Amino acid sequence: MEAAVRKLFERYESFFNRSLGDDVDMDKVASLYASDFIAASPAGVMTGKNDDQLKQVMEQGYARYRAIGTKEMRIRDVRISPIDQHHCLAHVAWTATYAREDQPDTAIDFEVHYLVQKLDDEAKVFGWVSGDEQALLKKHGIG
Incomplete structure (x- = not known):
């Protein structure tokens, strides 16, 4: 499970950074996700x-x-909490770097907690x- 989850987030980071440039392949990005998903933030819960x-x-x-x-976007750490043989919670620590006009770049650390399912040796995010x-x-004065 752990190797598949780490591989998933290596791909996630790579696709995210390519998408910040001109190399946007939404089919590859979508391949990281299960057929259905749930997301939660202070803005609410959506499916x-x-x-x-x-x-x-x-x-x-x-x-x-x-x-x-x-x-x-760079991953600093991935910590995995197993749920069962097919599911886990992946705590991913990210650092986002922002270019600022007339100022040094700004780096912001944050975490996202992903629900991951592994079937047939492939892990996908489902929440x-x-x-x-x-x-x-x-x-941080961005946005």
Whole structure:
């Protein structure tokens, strides 16, 4: 389980960073997710399907990240809490780096907690819990 989850997040980080540039392949990004998912943040809880609407929303999200100066997202650590032989909670510590006009780059550390399912040797995200991204960005003068 652990090797498959680490491989999943290596791909996640790679696809995310490519999407911050001009190398956006939404099919590859969508391949990280299960057919259905749940997401929770201080803004509420939502459910969704891994379909064209998800790809469109994610593409808009990457465009927004580029617009606010996101240069890269790097994983600092992945801590895995097993649930059973097919499921775990992956606590992923990220560092986001933002380019700032007339200022040094700004690095922001945050965590996202992902629900992961592993079937047939492949791990996929089926949910995540995140903090208040907008408040964190505002605190650092970004966005």
